Protein backbone atom coordinates (compact mmCIF):
# COMPACT_ATOMS: atom_id res chain seq x y z
CA UNK A 489 0.00 0.00 0.00
CA UNK A 490 1.52 3.35 -1.08
CA UNK A 491 0.76 6.02 1.48
CA UNK A 492 1.64 9.63 2.16
CA UNK A 493 1.24 11.49 5.46
CA UNK A 494 0.23 15.13 5.01
CA UNK A 495 0.82 17.46 7.95
CA UNK A 496 -1.33 20.56 7.74
CA UNK A 497 -0.03 23.43 9.86
CA UNK A 498 -2.24 25.75 11.87
CA UNK A 499 -0.58 28.64 10.02
CA UNK A 500 -2.45 27.77 6.82
CA UNK A 501 -5.36 25.57 7.90
CA UNK A 502 -7.89 28.38 7.58
CA UNK A 503 -6.72 29.45 4.12
CA UNK A 504 -6.15 26.28 2.13
CA UNK A 505 -6.56 27.04 -1.59
CA UNK A 506 -8.79 25.03 -3.99
CA UNK A 507 -5.59 24.16 -5.91
CA UNK A 508 -4.24 22.55 -2.73
CA UNK A 509 -7.17 20.09 -2.76
CA UNK A 510 -6.59 19.51 -6.50
CA UNK A 511 -3.03 18.46 -5.65
CA UNK A 512 -4.41 15.98 -3.12
CA UNK A 513 -6.70 14.55 -5.79
CA UNK A 514 -3.67 14.21 -8.08
CA UNK A 515 -1.98 12.16 -5.37
CA UNK A 516 -5.01 9.88 -5.03
CA UNK A 517 -5.11 9.43 -8.83
CA UNK A 518 -1.41 8.50 -8.63
CA UNK A 519 -2.48 5.65 -6.29
CA UNK A 520 -1.52 7.07 -2.88
CA UNK A 521 -3.53 6.57 0.31
CA UNK A 522 -3.52 9.84 2.27
CA UNK A 523 -3.40 10.44 6.02
CA UNK A 524 -3.68 13.88 7.57
CA UNK A 525 -2.11 15.08 10.81
CA UNK A 526 -3.04 18.64 11.72
CA UNK A 527 -1.69 21.42 13.91
CA UNK A 528 -3.46 24.49 15.24
CA UNK A 529 -0.82 26.56 17.05
CA UNK A 530 -2.16 30.02 16.09
CA UNK A 531 -5.74 29.13 17.10
CA UNK A 532 -4.45 27.75 20.44
CA UNK A 533 -2.62 31.05 21.00
CA UNK A 534 -5.82 33.04 20.36
CA UNK A 535 -7.89 30.88 22.72
CA UNK A 536 -5.25 31.07 25.47
CA UNK A 537 -5.28 34.84 25.12
CA UNK A 538 -9.08 34.95 25.27
CA UNK A 539 -9.00 32.92 28.49
CA UNK A 540 -6.03 34.92 29.79
CA UNK A 541 -3.91 31.81 30.23
CA UNK A 542 -0.16 32.34 29.85
CA UNK A 543 1.99 29.91 27.90
CA UNK A 544 5.55 29.94 26.62
CA UNK A 545 7.60 27.99 24.10
CA UNK A 546 10.77 26.15 25.03
CA UNK A 547 12.79 25.05 21.96
CA UNK A 548 9.72 25.31 19.74
CA UNK A 549 7.51 23.28 22.11
CA UNK A 550 4.65 24.74 24.11
CA UNK A 551 5.11 24.37 27.85
CA UNK A 552 1.82 22.70 28.76
CA UNK A 553 0.27 22.97 32.23
CA UNK A 554 -3.07 21.27 33.05
CA UNK A 555 -4.83 24.56 32.35
CA UNK A 556 -3.06 24.99 28.99
CA UNK A 557 -3.80 21.36 28.07
CA UNK A 558 -7.55 21.90 28.48
CA UNK A 559 -7.40 24.69 25.92
CA UNK A 560 -5.02 22.78 23.61
CA UNK A 561 -7.45 19.85 23.51
CA UNK A 562 -10.49 22.08 23.10
CA UNK A 563 -8.92 23.83 20.10
CA UNK A 564 -7.20 20.87 18.45
CA UNK A 565 -9.92 18.23 18.89
CA UNK A 566 -12.93 20.52 19.10
CA UNK A 567 -12.15 23.08 16.42
CA UNK A 568 -9.16 22.34 14.22
CA UNK A 569 -9.93 18.68 13.59
CA UNK A 570 -13.63 19.41 12.94
CA UNK A 571 -12.85 22.30 10.57
CA UNK A 572 -10.35 20.31 8.53
CA UNK A 573 -12.44 17.13 8.33
CA UNK A 574 -15.45 19.17 7.16
CA UNK A 575 -13.39 21.03 4.57
CA UNK A 576 -11.98 17.77 3.23
CA UNK A 577 -15.51 16.31 3.07
CA UNK A 578 -16.67 19.32 1.03
CA UNK A 579 -13.84 18.67 -1.41
CA UNK A 580 -14.96 15.08 -1.92
CA UNK A 581 -12.64 13.21 0.46
CA UNK A 582 -13.91 10.52 2.85
CA UNK A 583 -12.36 12.26 5.86
CA UNK A 584 -12.74 10.77 9.36
CA UNK A 585 -11.46 12.73 12.37
CA UNK A 586 -9.47 10.81 14.98
CA UNK A 587 -7.99 11.81 18.32
CA UNK A 588 -4.47 10.54 18.77
CA UNK A 589 -5.39 9.74 22.39
CA UNK A 590 -8.35 7.48 21.49
CA UNK A 591 -7.62 3.85 22.43
CA UNK A 592 -3.95 4.79 22.89
CA UNK A 593 -3.58 5.24 19.12
CA UNK A 594 -0.60 7.59 19.65
CA UNK A 595 1.35 6.35 22.67
CA UNK A 596 3.80 8.79 24.19
CA UNK A 597 6.09 9.56 27.07
CA UNK A 598 6.86 12.89 28.68
CA UNK A 599 9.83 14.64 27.04
CA UNK A 600 10.77 16.42 30.26
CA UNK A 601 7.88 16.82 32.70
CA UNK A 602 9.80 19.28 34.85
CA UNK A 603 10.67 21.61 32.00
CA UNK A 604 7.74 21.21 29.58
CA UNK A 605 4.86 19.75 31.60
CA UNK A 606 2.33 17.73 29.59
CA UNK A 607 4.37 17.50 26.37
CA UNK A 608 5.05 14.15 24.76
CA UNK A 609 7.19 12.36 22.27
CA UNK A 610 5.59 9.45 20.48
CA UNK A 611 6.85 6.00 21.38
CA UNK A 612 4.39 3.88 19.44
CA UNK A 613 1.58 4.19 16.93
CA UNK A 614 -1.22 1.62 16.83
CA UNK A 615 -1.23 1.59 13.07
CA UNK A 616 -3.71 -1.28 12.58
CA UNK A 617 -6.58 1.23 12.85
CA UNK A 618 -5.13 3.31 10.09
CA UNK A 619 -4.69 0.32 7.82
CA UNK A 620 -8.36 -0.64 8.24
CA UNK A 621 -9.44 2.88 7.32
CA UNK A 622 -7.09 3.14 4.37
CA UNK A 623 -8.23 -0.26 3.06
CA UNK A 624 -11.74 1.23 2.86
CA UNK A 625 -10.54 4.42 1.13
CA UNK A 626 -11.15 6.64 4.19
CA UNK A 627 -8.87 9.58 4.88
CA UNK A 628 -7.90 9.73 8.58
CA UNK A 629 -7.49 13.23 10.05
CA UNK A 630 -5.43 12.89 13.23
CA UNK A 631 -5.20 15.29 16.20
CA UNK A 632 -1.67 15.32 17.72
CA UNK A 633 -2.67 14.51 21.29
CA UNK A 634 -1.16 11.29 22.61
CA UNK A 635 -1.55 9.17 25.74
CA UNK A 636 0.94 7.72 28.19
CA UNK A 637 0.78 4.12 29.38
CA UNK A 638 -0.92 5.44 32.52
CA UNK A 639 -3.61 7.22 30.51
CA UNK A 640 -2.34 10.81 30.80
CA UNK A 641 -2.96 12.94 27.71
CA UNK A 642 0.06 14.77 26.30
CA UNK A 643 0.42 17.63 23.82
CA UNK A 644 2.62 16.65 20.87
CA UNK A 645 4.09 19.02 18.29
CA UNK A 646 2.17 18.27 15.10
CA UNK A 647 5.29 18.09 12.89
CA UNK A 648 6.79 15.48 15.20
CA UNK A 649 3.48 13.56 15.34
CA UNK A 650 3.23 13.49 11.52
CA UNK A 651 6.76 12.17 11.12
CA UNK A 652 6.08 9.49 13.79
CA UNK A 653 2.92 8.33 12.01
CA UNK A 654 4.76 8.29 8.66
CA UNK A 655 7.55 6.15 10.12
CA UNK A 656 5.11 3.78 11.86
CA UNK A 657 3.11 2.99 8.73
CA UNK A 658 6.16 2.92 6.42
CA UNK A 659 4.75 5.78 4.38
CA UNK A 660 6.58 6.61 1.17
CA UNK A 661 6.59 10.29 1.99
CA UNK A 662 5.63 12.95 4.50
CA UNK A 663 4.53 16.36 3.27
CA UNK A 664 4.59 19.39 5.57
CA UNK A 665 2.00 21.92 4.43
CA UNK A 666 2.59 25.42 5.74
CA UNK A 667 2.11 29.12 4.95
CA UNK A 668 5.34 29.60 2.95
CA UNK A 669 6.27 28.01 -0.38
CA UNK A 670 9.03 25.87 1.13
CA UNK A 671 12.27 26.49 2.99
CA UNK A 672 13.50 29.96 2.10
CA UNK A 673 17.22 30.53 1.86
CA UNK A 674 18.30 34.14 1.18
CA UNK A 675 14.60 34.90 0.69
CA UNK A 676 14.15 32.36 -2.14
CA UNK A 677 12.66 28.88 -2.09
CA UNK A 678 15.27 26.11 -2.09
CA UNK A 679 14.03 23.33 -4.40
CA UNK A 680 16.20 20.76 -2.62
CA UNK A 681 18.13 20.63 0.62
CA UNK A 682 19.99 17.69 2.06
CA UNK A 683 20.17 16.71 5.71
CA UNK A 684 23.63 18.25 6.16
CA UNK A 685 22.60 21.57 4.58
CA UNK A 686 19.56 21.63 6.87
CA UNK A 687 21.77 21.45 9.97
CA UNK A 688 24.05 24.18 8.60
CA UNK A 689 21.09 26.50 7.93
CA UNK A 690 19.75 25.93 11.46
CA UNK A 691 23.17 26.77 12.92
CA UNK A 692 23.42 29.94 10.81
CA UNK A 693 19.91 31.05 11.88
CA UNK A 694 18.57 30.99 8.28
CA UNK A 695 16.08 28.34 9.38
CA UNK A 696 14.34 29.40 12.61
CA UNK A 697 11.12 29.31 14.65
CA UNK A 698 8.37 26.97 13.48
CA UNK A 699 10.46 25.78 10.52
CA UNK A 700 12.90 24.03 12.90
CA UNK A 701 10.59 21.21 14.13
CA UNK A 702 9.52 20.69 10.51
CA UNK A 703 12.99 20.22 9.06
CA UNK A 704 14.21 18.19 12.06
CA UNK A 705 11.16 15.91 11.75
CA UNK A 706 11.97 15.61 8.04
CA UNK A 707 15.56 14.58 8.77
CA UNK A 708 14.40 12.04 11.37
CA UNK A 709 11.82 10.57 8.95
CA UNK A 710 14.47 10.18 6.22
CA UNK A 711 16.85 8.56 8.67
CA UNK A 712 14.08 6.06 9.51
CA UNK A 713 13.57 4.98 5.92
CA UNK A 714 11.09 7.37 4.33
CA UNK A 715 11.91 7.89 0.67
CA UNK A 716 11.14 11.58 0.52
CA UNK A 717 9.94 14.55 2.52
CA UNK A 718 8.55 17.79 1.08
CA UNK A 719 7.74 21.17 2.58
CA UNK A 720 5.02 22.87 0.53
CA UNK A 721 2.53 25.72 0.68
CA UNK A 722 -1.18 25.16 1.34
CA UNK A 723 -1.97 28.34 -0.58
CA UNK A 724 -1.03 26.89 -3.99
CA UNK A 725 -0.87 23.73 -6.05
CA UNK A 726 1.96 21.51 -4.78
CA UNK A 727 1.67 18.46 -7.07
CA UNK A 728 0.36 18.54 -10.64
CA UNK A 729 0.48 14.79 -11.26
CA UNK A 730 4.17 14.61 -12.12
CA UNK A 731 6.05 17.53 -10.63
CA UNK A 732 6.28 18.79 -7.04
CA UNK A 733 6.39 22.44 -6.02
CA UNK A 734 8.14 23.11 -2.72
CA UNK A 735 11.36 22.12 -0.97
CA UNK A 736 12.41 18.50 -1.17
CA UNK A 737 14.50 17.34 1.78
CA UNK A 738 16.80 14.46 0.90
CA UNK A 739 19.45 12.38 2.55
CA UNK A 740 23.09 13.34 1.91
CA UNK A 741 24.52 10.39 0.00
CA UNK A 742 28.00 11.36 -1.15
CA UNK A 743 30.87 11.76 1.33
CA UNK A 744 32.41 15.24 1.37
CA UNK A 745 36.20 15.35 0.80
Ligand SMILES: Nc1ncnc2c1ncn2[C@@H]1O[C@H](COP(=O)(O)OP(=O)(O)O)[C@@H](O)[C@H]1O
Nearest residue numbers: 497498499666667668671672694695696698699
Ligand atom coordinates in the same frame (compact mmCIF):
# COMPACT_ATOMS: atom_id res chain seq x y z
N1 LIG B 1 14.20 29.52 6.32
C1 LIG B 1 12.87 29.58 6.48
N2 LIG B 1 12.07 29.36 5.42
C2 LIG B 1 10.71 29.43 5.52
N3 LIG B 1 10.07 29.72 6.68
C3 LIG B 1 10.81 29.93 7.79
C4 LIG B 1 12.24 29.85 7.74
N4 LIG B 1 12.72 30.11 9.00
C5 LIG B 1 11.63 30.34 9.77
N5 LIG B 1 10.48 30.23 9.06
C6 LIG B 1 9.14 30.45 9.62
O1 LIG B 1 8.48 29.20 9.77
C7 LIG B 1 7.07 29.45 9.59
C8 LIG B 1 6.34 28.12 9.42
O2 LIG B 1 6.29 27.46 10.68
P1 LIG B 1 4.96 27.56 11.61
O3 LIG B 1 4.57 28.99 11.75
O4 LIG B 1 5.21 26.77 12.82
O5 LIG B 1 3.90 26.89 10.66
P2 LIG B 1 2.89 25.66 10.79
O6 LIG B 1 1.76 26.14 11.65
O7 LIG B 1 2.49 25.47 9.36
O8 LIG B 1 3.61 24.49 11.36
C9 LIG B 1 7.05 30.38 8.40
O9 LIG B 1 5.85 31.10 8.29
C10 LIG B 1 8.24 31.29 8.71
O10 LIG B 1 7.84 32.40 9.46
Ligand SMILES: CC(=O)N[C@@H](CCC(=O)OP(=O)(O)O)C(=O)O
Nearest residue numbers: 498527528529549550644645646
Ligand atom coordinates in the same frame (compact mmCIF):
# COMPACT_ATOMS: atom_id res chain seq x y z
C1 LIG C 1 3.99 20.60 22.18
C2 LIG C 1 3.49 21.60 21.19
O1 LIG C 1 4.14 22.59 20.94
N1 LIG C 1 2.32 21.33 20.60
C3 LIG C 1 1.68 22.19 19.65
C4 LIG C 1 0.57 21.41 18.96
C5 LIG C 1 -0.05 22.13 17.78
C6 LIG C 1 0.92 22.34 16.65
O2 LIG C 1 2.01 21.77 16.57
O3 LIG C 1 0.45 23.21 15.69
P1 LIG C 1 1.24 23.85 14.45
O4 LIG C 1 1.61 22.72 13.57
O5 LIG C 1 0.25 24.75 13.84
O6 LIG C 1 2.45 24.58 14.98
C7 LIG C 1 1.09 23.45 20.32
O7 LIG C 1 0.65 23.38 21.47
O8 LIG C 1 1.06 24.50 19.66
